[in-house]
Amino acid sequence: xxxxxxxxxxxxxxxxxxxxxxxxxxxxxxxxxxxxxxxxxxxxxxxxxxxxxxxxxxxxxxxxxxxxxxxxxxxxxxxxxxxxxxxxxxxxxxxxxxxxxxxxxxxxxxxxxxxxxxxxxxxxxxxxxxxxxxxxxxxxxxxxxxxxxxxxxxxxxxxxxxxxxxxxxxxxxxxxxxxxxxxxxxxxxxxxxxxxxxxxxxxxxxxxxxxxxxxxxxxxxxxxxxxxxxxxxxxxxxxxxxxxxxxxxxxxxxxxxxxxxxxxxxxxxxxxxxxxxxxxxxxxx
Numbered sequence: 474x475x476x477x478x479x480x481x482x483x484x485x486x487x488x489x490x491x492x493x494x495x496x497x498x499x500x501x502x503x504x505x506x507x508x509x510x511x512x513x514x515x516x517x518x519x520x521x522x523x524x525x526x527x528x529x530x531x532x533x534x535x536x537x538x539x540x541x542x543x544x545x546x547x548x549x550x551x552x553x554x555x556x557x558x559x560x561x562x563x564x565x566x567x568x569x570x571x572x573x574x575x576x577x578x579x580x581x582x583x584x585x586x587x588x589x590x591x592x593x594x595x596x597x598x599x600x601x602x603x604x605x606x607x608x609x610x611x612x613x614x615x616x617x618x619x620x621x622x623x624x625x626x627x628x629x630x631x632x633x634x635x636x637x638x639x640x641x642x643x644x645x646x647x648x649x650x651x652x653x654x655x656x657x658x659x660x661x662x663x664x665x666x667x668x669x670x671x672x673x674x675x676x677x678x679x680x681x682x683x684x685x686x687x688x689x690x691x692x693x694x695x696x697x698x699x700x701x702x703x704x705x706x707x708x709x710x711x712x713x714x715x716x717x718x719x720x721x722x723x724x725x726x727x728x729x730x731x732x733x734x735x736x737x738x739x740x741x742x743x744x745x746x747x748x749x750x751x752x753x754x755x756x757x758x
Contacts, residue, residue: 475647476609477640478689479617481577481720486693488731489569491523491531508544515553516544529569530554530734533698536565554734563758566698567592571731573694573724579611581686582716585708592700597692600681601674605650609689610643612636614715614748646685654680698735701728702758709751711744722749 500509500516508516515538522531534553538544548556557565578586587595612620616639623632658676666672696704705728707713709721722741729736738754 475607475640475644477636477643478577478609478611481575481611481723483573483575483694483720483723483727485571485727485731486574487572488529489532489571490528491519491535493520493523496520496523496535505544514545515547515550518550519544522550529571529698529732532568533557533565533735536568537562540565551734551737555737558735558738558755558758561755561758563699563702566702566735566758567700568697569732569735570594570695570697571701571728573727574691575694575720576689576691577609577611578690578692578720579687579716580684580690582611582714582720583690583692584686585714585717586694586720589696589700589704592697593704594695595692598690600684600690601678604673604677605647605681605684605688606654608647608684610640610685610687611689611716612639613687614719618747643685643687646683650680650683653683698728698732699758702736702739702753705739705751706753706756709741711746711750715748718748718750721751725751 497509497520500506500520505516508514509520511517512521515534519531519535519538522528525531530550534550534557537553537557538547547553557563583597587597616635620632620635623629623635654676657679658672661672661675666675701724705721705725708717709725710718713721725736725739725741729739740752741749742752744750
């Protein structure tokens with residue numbers, strides 16, 4: 474059954490972290506055994522933090538200290554990472570990547586998102602292989618806001634009517650997709666193609682041109698921490714497309730959970746247009 478989707482999901486499925494055993498082995502090899510066992514030293518603090526929930530913050534600190542051999546003394550972790558952001562030493566942030574399983578976004582959104590190539594990786598659901606007969610559609614944030622406004626004012630029937638109108642238009646396009654899909658399938662078979670998977674791909678790839686940009690797509694989206702800061706700042710800006718801006722706000726919140734120190738200066742707020750935006754304290758780290 475076709476559904477309307479009113480918000481995206483972004484689940485962290487993986488992220489880079491320190492390997493405690495590898496770190497201990499390296500410390501022993503370098504003669505840093507005493508330092509790593511001493512919790513009052515930066516290296517000892519890194520060793521303890523490498524098993525914690527915020528371990529995505531640890532590798533950038535380790536990489537930064539590695540450049541200067543500053544494992545014996547120095548700033549505490551939060552101040553050290555803050556100094557990285559202050560100084561713009563963003564290369565150390567590239568050692569950590571975070572992978573999201575993203576759903577509930579439109580093809581219109583991903584056409585913009587995949588422009589970010591540096592420091593990212595994307596694996597997107599195929600419209601050639603995955604049949605769109607049971608596809609869902611993403612409601613634009615502007616329409617979501619109007620629906621919410623109507624419901625808040627008690628005009629529930631008007632809100633429901635808007636939803637129904639949008640769904641009807643989407644289902645109309647889906648109906649045309651299905652009709653053309655069958656037509657293209659027959660054309661491919663008439664050409665003598667007998668392999669089922671190829672018939673399906675040829676029919677789907679031709680019929681998908683009928684589907685609207687609101688069609689839901691799903692993807693695995695990976696960014697290193699430096700690229701993640703850039704993406705959420707740029708796409709979370711007030712002037713960005715509202716749907717990708719909504720996703721950027723969600724990603725910013727998730728990144729603050731994964732790497733709270735690296736994203737300590739990143740916040741989400743309600744902008745002057747009534748929609749959420751991302752605020753970043755340090756630009757182009």
